[in-house]
Amino acid sequence: MSFQLAMFYIFSAILVGAAAAMITVRNPVHAALCLVLAFFTSAALWIMMEAEFLGIVLVLVYVGAVMVLFLFVVMMLDVNIARLREGFIRFLPVGALVAAAMAVVMIMVVGARHFRIEPPAPAATDVGNTEMLGRLIYTEYVYPFELAAVILLVAIVAAITLTLRRRPGTRHIDPAEQVKVKREDRIRIVKMEAEKK
Amino acid sequence: MTESLMTFWNELPVLIQILVKIVALLLPLMGTVAYYTLAERKIIGYMQVRLGPNRVGPRGALQPIADALKLVFKEIIIPSNASRLLFLSAPVLAFAPALAAWAVVPFDDGMVLADINAGLLYILALTSLGVYGVIIAGWASNSKYALLGAMRSAAQIVSYEIAMGFALVGVLMASGSLNLGEIVNAQGGGFWNWFIVWLFPLFLVYVISGVAETNRSPFDVVEGESEIVAGFHVEYSGMAFAVFFLAEYANMILISALTALLFLGGWLSPLQGILPDAAFSLPVIGWLLDSGIHWLLIKTAFFMFAFLWYRATFPRYRYDQIMRLGWKVLIPVTIVWIFVEGVLVALKIGPWSA
Amino acid sequence: MSFPIPDLVPAIPEMFVLAMACTILVVDLFLKDDRRDVTYGLTQFTLFGALVLTWIVHVPEARVTFSGSFIADPLSDTLKSFIYVIAAGVFLYSRPYLKERGLFKGEYYVLGLFAVLGMLVMVSAYSFVTLYLGLELLSLCLYALVAFDRDSGRASEAAMKYFILGALASGMLLYGMSFLYGLSGSLEIPVVAEYLIANAGQFSVPLTFALVFVVVGLAFKLGAVPFHMWVPDVYHGAPTPVTLLIGSAPKIAGFAIIMRLLADGLGAMHADWQGMLVLLAVLSLAVGNLIAIAQTNIKRMLAYSTISHVGFLLLGILAGTQEGYAAALFYTVTYAIMAMGGFGMIILLSRQGFEAENLDDFKGLNERNPWLAFMMLLLMFSMAGVPPTVGFYAKLMVLQAVVQIGMTWLAVYAVIFSIVGAFYYLRVVKLMYFDKPADEPLPVRGLDVTVVMSVNGLLMVVLGIFPGILMSIAALAVGP
Secondary structure: OOHHHHHHHHHHHHHHHHHHHHHHOOOHHHHHHHHHHHHHHHHHHHHHOOOHHHHHHHHHHHHHHHHHHHHHHHHHHOOOHHHHOHHHHHHHHHHHHHHHHHHHHHHHHOOHHHOOOOOOOOOOOOOOHHHHHHHHHHOOOHHHHHHHHHHHHHHHHHHHHHHOOOOOOOOOOOHHHHHHOOHHHHOOOOOOOOOOO | OHHHHHHHHHHOOHHHHHHHHHHHHHHHHHHHHHHHHHHHHHHHHHHOOOOOOOOOOHHHOOHHHHHHHHHHHOOOOOOOOOOHHHHHHHHHHHHHHHHHHHHHOOOEOOEOOOOOOOHHHHHHHHHHHHHHHHHHHHHHOOOHHHHHHHHHHHHHHHHHHHHHHHHHHHHHHHHOOOOHHHHHHOOOOOHHHOHHHHOHHHHHHHHHHHHHHOOOOOOHHHOOHHHHOOHHHOOOOHHHHHHHHHHHHHHHHHHHHHHHHHHOOOOOOOOOOOOOHHHHOOOOHHHHHOOOHHHHHHHHHHHHHHHHHHHHHOOOOOHHHHHHHHHHHHHHHHHHHHHHHHHHHHHOOOHHHO | OOOOOOOOHHHHHHHHHHHHHHHHHHHHHOOOHHHOHHHHHHHHHHHHHHHHHHHHOOOOOOEEEOOOOEEEOHHHHHHHHHHHHHHHHHHHHHHHHHHHOOOOOHHHHHHHHHHHHHHHHHHOEOEHHHHHHHHHHHHHHHHHHHOOOOOOHHHHHHHHHHHHHHHHHHHHHHHHHHHHHHHHOOOEHHHHHHHHHHOOOOOOHHHHHHHHHHHHHHHHHHOOOOOOOHHHHHHHHOOHHHHHHHHOHHHHHHHHHHHHHHHHHOHHHHHHHHHHHHHHHHHHHHHHHHHHHOOOEHHHHHHHHHHHHHHHHHHHHHHOOHHHHHHHHHHHHHHHHHHHHHHHHHHHHOEOOEOOOEHHHHOOHHHHOHHHHHHHHHHHHHHHOOOOOHHHHHHHHHHHHHHHOOOHHHHHHHHHHHHHHHHHHHHHHHHHHHOOOOOOOOOOOOHHHHHHHHHHHHHHHHHHHOHHHHHHHHHHHHOO
């Protein structure tokens, strides 16, 4: 067994383990961290396939940004996992049966033998695949690429539309306003006649 | 003699070779980190007209060693109800990326541990991983101050990573490569070709977001001693705390070195193109004037100093101001400048026109 | 380093819509609430401009650009034109409704325009990636629009259902497409079609597997039974202008992707997908028409009627002949116009704080406003397929196409359920003409809305008397 193959099996084992742990662990934060591990090992697998750009970007975008925000939300929300799990045992037999049936069908129907899969040719050493991807994205796939950009724009617009609103009556604090406050805004000195006896 | 050494070196198994290289890189780095802490206390001391540490060793020179010994012998206290495994792995998660990123940093032409094509991306990915140490530490501590620090950190790092990434896109466009060595070489020919000249706004953005990414003052709301006592590492003590400390300083050095490499021509001499070629062939002086690792170290040292300088000078940003600066100032600046740069490239103006 | 610049001319309408949508997004930021009509005007201008541009750059031959991921042919240009017109009608109907409910915001128009862009992309898609991206662009806008009225719990619930089931459907479609990619080695529709023709008669198991996923994904998006669960809830829960948008123009885009995927791409597998479509059509006709009878809410009723109309649309496509495709196109366009009128009428009769969404709200409409009642009568007749309205011809042509391929039993079955369907459409007419009105005043509507509603209603008769106009357009679009 070559070094590469050994590494492949190690990473794959970690990946499968992390993915399994992600859906079975009790704590949502642990689950999210398992997902991070799964992303990280799959990035390693991609890098082993010489897809270094995809691998690094997976780490950069999913691990470095998306999952951080995910953790952020999970930690803030304090999901009550016990309630979510109530049905788990009850539906387990049915679920397992369906899953097993699906797996059997998939294995029978979907096999590598049907697909035109050739092992990827070793990449040319002089041009990194980052550059190749860049070229393809801006030439052959420029239309889908721009469309993906539009979808992201729509996602931003939609998210802001659905969340940003000025609700009257909330006790919203603007620290900048607070800092700007001067003595005159808060205190009024009233001259009063001394009270007569 | 040298030949026999080379043959001996080549005879060694690859794994040993790599390990030796890593050690050769990390030992000086750790030493720098240790003395950087001393430098910080001394420099800030002088800026505030005090002496700084001066008891241990001559003029306090042994202070870092004393600190390290103290921390090593301290007990690591794990809070009750803390998530034990995560609590202990958090410092490692903070420290590992800070060290791993050094693998692709070149010190001189070809003097690099791993000369990979996508070096810049690799650095960006690894620096974005450092936040996990902070978040996990904050969550696993089972303490509200720690959690608050972690939340602040998550939001801050994700926000500034975008600006930082965009600043690096500008560098990438200018150099046409993601390999750090090639980026430096693209700035050759004279200091007017350094990217700081052509990408000055991006340079500013990079430096500012670098400070924010390392959670240093004035962006240190994550620790915020006066607000949330020490933020994410409030529950840490002993060596676990020390590892966080090391990670922070290693990151600062990394950002300084990267700023030097990406914007200030790395190991390139600023005298390039000014002095006649004959000057560089002089013995000793020529070597000093010519490009070399010492220039990189000088430039890095300057930015390391600047980190301390900021800390002594600026008051801490408020949290909402940090967010505003990141999203509403830095990101638009980078986008505009990338556009300007695109126009310059298209019109073939600037050092990248060739 | 030089980049080959693709031929951008065929995509000018899309680029125009995109540029204008972005412009409106920015312009709207600087408008005060009482100047929001500018946004509306710009949106209508965009649709009009895109319509003009589409026909300026139109050529009779098909043009493929962007490395085979975009096609502009008579079919796409025709469908795009209908999309512009119907979208313009939708925006026109919705304006008073949105104003009355404090929903008159720029985002409605921006998201609406992006949805239109998504439809255009779907119509012009010539590779799986573009097709999928267009579909996602459209769906994303619609998800957001359904949840647009944030204070309505029902709208949020509908949006969640729509989003989750829509995502599931997208996943199915994508899964099927990825199989096709793995088998044929290409994402481009003509290449996949060639691969299938070359391998005709010996389709492997994974190919059928892929086909099932593609058909299921499409059925989900169209709302064909048994993948229709989201339709009534979304139609009912969404604000009526959004229901109007979902119920009309996207059906045309849906027809387009069925044409591109099943007819163009997987045409060689016609025998395989015909059976699946027969099943979907049979179920949709039965479930849609039968459950619609039990509805008291007209939005839900129209939702179930949509399901039954989808059944008819599938009948035309499963024929697999040019006549069938032309009939399906005819049916889709007719349906989109009818649905626009139907939901538009709900908007017209609603007023601040009151939704005319129950059947009872239509009671005695004839006494309150005979003209609107007459228009609604025409629309309902057309949906039911009563001659001489256009709905009759649409059904007739689909049935002809089905009979031509020898599936007479299916045609008979469809006719039976059309008659069942006529019951609930005519019930609306009965309520309008023979029942006593509740004493509610009708809201006063602007001239523009009334005129368009009149055109919309009269179109049912005009096209019904001269079906040749629309038919020749449909036949031209589908091609020889």
